[in-house]
Amino acid sequence: MKTTILIYCQDQAGIISNVTGFIHSKGGNIIYLDQHVDKEANVFFMRLQSDFEKNILDIPQFKKEFEDTLGNKYNMEWSLHLDTTMPKMSIFVSKYNHCLYDLLSRYKSGELEVDIPFIVSNHDDLSDIAEQFDVPFYHIPVSTDNKAEAENEHLRLLKEYNVDFIVLARYMQIVSKRLIDVYPNKIINIHHSFLPAFAGAKPYHAAFERGVKIIGATSHYVTEALDAGPIIEQDVTTVSHAHTIKDFIAKGRDLEKIVLSRAVKLHVQRKTMVYNNKTVIFS
Amino acid sequence: MKTTILIYCQDQAGIISNVTGFIHSKGGNIIYLDQHVDKEANVFFMRLQSDFEKNILDIPQFKKEFEDTLGNKYNMEWSLHLDTTMPKMSIFVSKYNHCLYDLLSRYKSGELEVDIPFIVSNHDDLSDIAEQFDVPFYHIPVSTDNKAEAENEHLRLLKEYNVDFIVLARYMQIVSKRLIDVYPNKIINIHHSFLPAFAGAKPYHAAFERGVKIIGATSHYVTEALDAGPIIEQDVTTVSHAHTIKDFIAKGRDLEKIVLSRAVKLHVQRKTMVYNNKTVIFS
Amino acid sequence: MKTTILIYCQDQAGIISNVTGFIHSKGGNIIYLDQHVDKEANVFFMRLQSDFEKNILDIPQFKKEFEDTLGNKYNMEWSLHLDTTMPKMSIFVSKYNHCLYDLLSRYKSGELEVDIPFIVSNHDDLSDIAEQFDVPFYHIPVSTDNKAEAENEHLRLLKEYNVDFIVLARYMQIVSKRLIDVYPNKIINIHHSFLPAFAGAKPYHAAFERGVKIIGATSHYVTEALDAGPIIEQDVTTVSHAHTIKDFIAKGRDLEKIVLSRAVKLHVQRKTMVYNNKTVIFS
Amino acid sequence: MKTTILIYCQDQAGIISNVTGFIHSKGGNIIYLDQHVDKEANVFFMRLQSDFEKNILDIPQFKKEFEDTLGNKYNMEWSLHLDTTMPKMSIFVSKYNHCLYDLLSRYKSGELEVDIPFIVSNHDDLSDIAEQFDVPFYHIPVSTDNKAEAENEHLRLLKEYNVDFIVLARYMQIVSKRLIDVYPNKIINIHHSFLPAFAGAKPYHAAFERGVKIIGATSHYVTEALDAGPIIEQDVTTVSHAHTIKDFIAKGRDLEKIVLSRAVKLHVQRKTMVYNNKTVIFS
Incomplete structure (x- = not known):
């Protein structure tokens, strides 16, 4: 199952390693990562696509843990999207x-x-x-x-x-x-x-x-x-x-x-x- | 000898044929002609390059005749340039x-x-x-x-x-x-x-x-x-x-x-x- | 009535002035002229759009005269198109x-x-x-x-x-x-x-x-x-x-x-x- | 001090999190990361720019540890470049x-x-x-x-x-x-x-x-x-x-x-x- 995570927060040391480590620890394989730092505004942006083996991912649980460990720590605005949903x-x-x-x-x-x-x-x-x-x-x-x-x-x-x-x-x-x-x-x-x-x-x-x-x-x-x-x-x-x-x-x-x-x-x-x-x- | 003539005047019937006829009558061969008519403003533009055999062209005489026969008739603003002069x-x-x-x-x-x-x-x-x-x-x-x-x-x-x-x-x-x-x-x-x-x-x-x-x-x-x-x-x-x-x-x-x-x-x-x-x- | 004439022939002196003069003599106003000379191949190309007042133009007669006076003289391949016909x-x-x-x-x-x-x-x-x-x-x-x-x-x-x-x-x-x-x-x-x-x-x-x-x-x-x-x-x-x-x-x-x-x-x-x-x- | 690391190896799970974690652990701040996976060839590429506080980085030691822990593990071809050296x-x-x-x-x-x-x-x-x-x-x-x-x-x-x-x-x-x-x-x-x-x-x-x-x-x-x-x-x-x-x-x-x-x-x-x-x- 493919997921796309979008992250937006103040730039801080360690975000990429912590987020990618988190995905890795949940059994996800990162298939795409693009990030951007606006140095003037000191803002960090990331788009991360991961592949999880079928059924391995408990979405609500994943979201809760992500928020508890990373979202709060870095004061992130973030969202998780499944590639299965078709926007209207x-x-x-x-x-x-x-x-x-x-x-x-x-x-x-x-x-x-x-x-x-x-x-x-x-x-x-x-x-x-x-x-x-x-x-x-x-x-x-x-x-x-x-x-x-x-x-x-x-x-x-x-x-x-x-x-x-x-x-x-x-x-x-x-x-x-x-x-x-x-x-x-x-x-x-x-x-x-x-x-x-x-x-x-x-x-x-x-x-x-x-x-x-x-x-x-x-x-x-x-x-x-x-x-x-x-x-x-x-x-x-x-x-x-x-x-x-x-x-x-x-x-x-x-x-x-x-x-x-x-x-x-x-x-x-x-x-x-x-x-x-x-x-x-x-x- | 190569000449470039630039013409600008109100659009009127017969300009192209009269100008090209004039060049032809003076022994010139037209090697390039581009024209444009702005229909809203009713203005005619032309750039015309001609080739004259060596020494055939008496520039002051040519200019005088062009002005007398065409320039006046169509109320043209026009200029003649020789490809031999290098602009500063x-x-x-x-x-x-x-x-x-x-x-x-x-x-x-x-x-x-x-x-x-x-x-x-x-x-x-x-x-x-x-x-x-x-x-x-x-x-x-x-x-x-x-x-x-x-x-x-x-x-x-x-x-x-x-x-x-x-x-x-x-x-x-x-x-x-x-x-x-x-x-x-x-x-x-x-x-x-x-x-x-x-x-x-x-x-x-x-x-x-x-x-x-x-x-x-x-x-x-x-x-x-x-x-x-x-x-x-x-x-x-x-x-x-x-x-x-x-x-x-x-x-x-x-x-x-x-x-x-x-x-x-x-x-x-x-x-x-x-x-x-x-x-x-x-x- | 608008006409488009396409001309293709060996490059020779006087073509433009003769063709535009012909159009002018038939009561046409040239609204667009683009020409090209391939100097290596010594070939002349022209596209000419003219506007004729309503009913003034007798097409078969125009074609005959064009061919007799210009087409033959310059050994042209040429064609006349009316903007009223819709191609299939x-x-x-x-x-x-x-x-x-x-x-x-x-x-x-x-x-x-x-x-x-x-x-x-x-x-x-x-x-x-x-x-x-x-x-x-x-x-x-x-x-x-x-x-x-x-x-x-x-x-x-x-x-x-x-x-x-x-x-x-x-x-x-x-x-x-x-x-x-x-x-x-x-x-x-x-x-x-x-x-x-x-x-x-x-x-x-x-x-x-x-x-x-x-x-x-x-x-x-x-x-x-x-x-x-x-x-x-x-x-x-x-x-x-x-x-x-x-x-x-x-x-x-x-x-x-x-x-x-x-x-x-x-x-x-x-x-x-x-x-x-x-x-x-x-x- | 700014460093650029280029990495090339077979694609495997966990590379990004491990590499970024390593940089983080050495006191480096990642200022740019771009990666690419060629899915057909199953090859992973990464370019990583990090900023280290002055004098914090012992280059030979860093290189040795990187090779021992990551280079060997993932069988990487990798190189480290300092932004201070000017290529000839x-x-x-x-x-x-x-x-x-x-x-x-x-x-x-x-x-x-x-x-x-x-x-x-x-x-x-x-x-x-x-x-x-x-x-x-x-x-x-x-x-x-x-x-x-x-x-x-x-x-x-x-x-x-x-x-x-x-x-x-x-x-x-x-x-x-x-x-x-x-x-x-x-x-x-x-x-x-x-x-x-x-x-x-x-x-x-x-x-x-x-x-x-x-x-x-x-x-x-x-x-x-x-x-x-x-x-x-x-x-x-x-x-x-x-x-x-x-x-x-x-x-x-x-x-x-x-x-x-x-x-x-x-x-x-x-x-x-x-x-x-x-x-x-x-x-």
């Missing part, structure tokens, strides 16, 4: 379909190891795609008047389906503090620029106006500050004076879908940790 | 040496087809490198008190040596309007970020703080607005949480020198045209 | 679905301006996807025994549906001379390596074995020589020792689908010309 | 100067933490550059007749100056088995193609001939098989039909120097390990 992911969309198509085709192919209990949209345009891929689709219009009610409906669905994290696949609405508080560092957005350049609306227009030679896309966790959350993944592509705004948008679509998918995969594989509004991305 | 380039530096080393080694190798009459610096640190490459070095300190005098000295030297364009190779001073007015779209700067992200001072620190996954460098023509002039060339490289600010700076150095050299070459080959604070970069 | 594209697949999903979602979104009359496969695995996107699917098994019959069936379908070009979207069969002869430079393949490295079977395994730090994908026109046809588009992504063959394959999938789509778009927009087993790709 | 690097060149300029300017700037006791060349062309940077230069002509003698001279110099590793900075000669045996995985070459494509002579010509859209450079350790040694670093840049062979060469120069420098730095920082003709490159 909800997708929020508006009218653009390229990210939705990309996520759903990866999901259907088994490349993206998640459950997708439902898709939510403020428009009805993409309901056909949801149907095409056999995923329930909820059309919940959002206007200045009904924002709170729409959000109630979102929260009700997310709770009902036990959703673990949310992907905003070009969802053209600002997500409120209420939702962010329920899903801290669990809402993944794709922004169509190389952040922090061109945050906010119409980044391709702004990039065109500025005459940049490279455009980008950025996937980040959503925080209250618009387009300013911890960056998970970025990529870029070249443009020239010969490209129109329409060309920027077309080139950008391919970036957006690839960058968003990479970020979603990193999240699903628990390779991301967040602190100081930045991410540690394990290899 | 001055380099301004402060303390960082990587861009200077890169430019000078390309210059010595004959890769960069320019004359470099002198290097100017507000510090003495890099005088050894200038000496090593046999290029005159002027140490002109700049302080808040003597800014105007220093600039007088710059202008005097630039005039004396008949300098065509200036390269700021990590020159850590803001260039004043006076100099820019004398060298409009002829001062090339390298900024150590992916502009417009992180304009101003300490971009690597700002990039680190923001937690970006990609850093960049931008070469642009200097205008009065800080780090906001027409972009000539940009490039990027990936970074991760494991990189410190020192690592950002080290990785950035390689970007800066390559991006700056590319921009300088494009300028020297007269492949750049500027309008609306943007560049057209011919292929 | 057939997709051949086997069992991998990522390229098919990508092409079909671009097709459904209107991003890929083609008709797709049918999909052919030697396996039945992807028939669901065809159905999902409402495109006819023909399952034509191919074995060593029935290769000729299968090909007869392919040719029959291609003829019946009037197919203009074929996309091999990870079709794991070698296409025979017979099909290539009917579709010269009109069969687009995606090979999952950075050609010419790792031509042939199992390129990711070979790349892993060699310990490369970068993997690639290559889209090319199919010729009789395996994986050796004219290259249309290539792209790469970094890998490391930490990646397994399975990781190479997963990273490669994203490359393959993007590179294939770009090549297909270039072909559809008539931006590709082929000579000497190489391509000219217009901007 | 010799550069071999022919006539191309771009890599030499790049290495020497990084060396002079203190960016490359090595000693360079001398430069060797089979031609005299670059002696000026050596002089310019104050590095001894030995001109040792190589012909079919004197190959053995020239090599004797190389070996004599390398021994005399106690050289640790060799950089072939576009040295256009094949290095013999004799030299390779003395410097196994310690001779770094830069090949001007994206290996394994275009191994051997004139790779840019071959790339041009094949019509590739991307060219590359590869830095690798030299083995007896030509251009087939373990790859350390690769990078690429785009090209098009519009580029001539001369353009390929010019664009390639920038790749070559950057890729070679990166490889040299990785080697100097002891971030490379070699097995099965491949490299593990630590982060």
Whole structure:
């Protein structure tokens, strides 16, 4: 049985040897270890994958002992994940379909190891795609008047389906503090620029106006500050004076879908940790 | 004899056929033509290289006829350049040496087809490198008190040596309007970020703080607005949480020198045209 | 009405001015011109887009005059295309679905301006996807025994549906001379390596074995020589020792689908010309 | 005092916890750990940086105990390096100067933490550059007749100056088995193609001939098989039909120097390990 342990604490001497010694003493074989120390902040991060022979591991007992001996000693924030559990992911969309198509085709192919209990949209345009891929689709219009009610409906669905994290696949609405508080560092957005350049609306227009030679896309966790959350993944592509705004948008679509998918995969594989509004991305 | 003609005017029907017909009628063979139309601004750009048999071309006569028949008709801004003239380039530096080393080694190798009459610096640190490459070095300190005098000295030297364009190779001073007015779209700067992200001072620190996954460098023509002039060339490289600010700076150095050299070459080959604070970069 | 003219001939003086003059004399406005001269081979290539006011253009008459005055004079191979005609594209697949999903979602979104009359496969695995996107699917098994019959069936379908070009979207069969002869430079393949490295079977395994730090994908026109046809588009992504063959394959999938789509778009927009087993790709 | 330990052995349970426990018990603080398991080959690799308080570490005693308790137990190949020792690097060149300029300017700037006791060349062309940077230069002509003698001279110099590793900075000669045996995985070459494509002579010509859209450079350790040694670093840049062979060469120069420098730095920082003709490159 494979386990993934994520650890976050103040940097101190002996953590690695004590944690790996603990795993070893419980009959686990370490198959992957990546660690990072932020020297300025004096913070230690570790991701550790171990393999235990079948049935050898009593999870609640393991957790209790880990906390008693290591968690307390080093004042760790830590979590244990079993590779057998499949996270539940909800997708929020508006009218653009390229990210939705990309996520759903990866999901259907088994490349993206998640459950997708439902898709939510403020428009009805993409309901056909949801149907095409056999995923329930909820059309919940959002206007200045009904924002709170729409959000109630979102929260009700997310709770009902036990959703673990949310992907905003070009969802053209600002997500409120209420939702962010329920899903801290669990809402993944794709922004169509190389952040922090061109945050906010119409980044391709702004990039065109500025005459940049490279455009980008950025996937980040959503925080209250618009387009300013911890960056998970970025990529870029070249443009020239010969490209129109329409060309920027077309080139950008391919970036957006690839960058968003990479970020979603990193999240699903628990390779991301967040602190100081930045991410540690394990290899 | 090879000539390069750059044309800029309002877009109108028949320009290409009339210009190419003119070249043809004068015994020239077109060896390269690249054109661009900005449809929003309705502006036409063209770069045209022609080959004339030896001695066939009477330059002043050619210029006069071109202006009389085409320049006037289409209300063109145009210029003719002979591939035999070598532009004079001055380099301004402060303390960082990587861009200077890169430019000078390309210059010595004959890769960069320019004359470099002198290097100017507000510090003495890099005088050894200038000496090593046999290029005159002027140490002109700049302080808040003597800014105007220093600039007088710059202008005097630039005039004396008949300098065509200036390269700021990590020159850590803001260039004043006076100099820019004398060298409009002829001062090339390298900024150590992916502009417009992180304009101003300490971009690597700002990039680190923001937690970006990609850093960049931008070469642009200097205008009065800080780090906001027409972009000539940009490039990027990936970074991760494991990189410190020192690592950002080290990785950035390689970007800066390559991006700056590319921009300088494009300028020297007269492949750049500027309008609306943007560049057209011919292929 | 927009027209695209592609020209290919020996390089000679005056071509550009004569062709652009001709367009101008017929009332056309040139909206794009890109040309290339291969100096070693002394060959001239041009792509020219012109805009004619509605109804002004008598196509057969235009073609006749163009041929009489220019085509003959310069011994050109040339073709005229109207932007109103939508090319018919057939997709051949086997069992991998990522390229098919990508092409079909671009097709459904209107991003890929083609008709797709049918999909052919030697396996039945992807028939669901065809159905999902409402495109006819023909399952034509191919074995060593029935290769000729299968090909007869392919040719029959291609003829019946009037197919203009074929996309091999990870079709794991070698296409025979017979099909290539009917579709010269009109069969687009995606090979999952950075050609010419790792031509042939199992390129990711070979790349892993060699310990490369970068993997690639290559889209090319199919010729009789395996994986050796004219290259249309290539792209790469970094890998490391930490990646397994399975990781190479997963990273490669994203490359393959993007590179294939770009090549297909270039072909559809008539931006590709082929000579000497190489391509000219217009901007 | 900082130490770097490199470990290579068969994969077994408990290695990490035992090694880190050992460091901890000796008063060391682990500041960096990166490990890799090749599951197919069942081999374990680790790079471990530790910080010991001043004077606490008795190196010979540490080494003896490490070997007695861990080295023997796990049958490790391992090595200990102190960050205070500066490796001695010799550069071999022919006539191309771009890599030499790049290495020497990084060396002079203190960016490359090595000693360079001398430069060797089979031609005299670059002696000026050596002089310019104050590095001894030995001109040792190589012909079919004197190959053995020239090599004797190389070996004599390398021994005399106690050289640790060799950089072939576009040295256009094949290095013999004799030299390779003395410097196994310690001779770094830069090949001007994206290996394994275009191994051997004139790779840019071959790339041009094949019509590739991307060219590359590869830095690798030299083995007896030509251009087939373990790859350390690769990078690429785009090209098009519009580029001539001369353009390929010019664009390639920038790749070559950057890729070679990166490889040299990785080697100097002891971030490379070699097995099965491949490299593990630590982060």
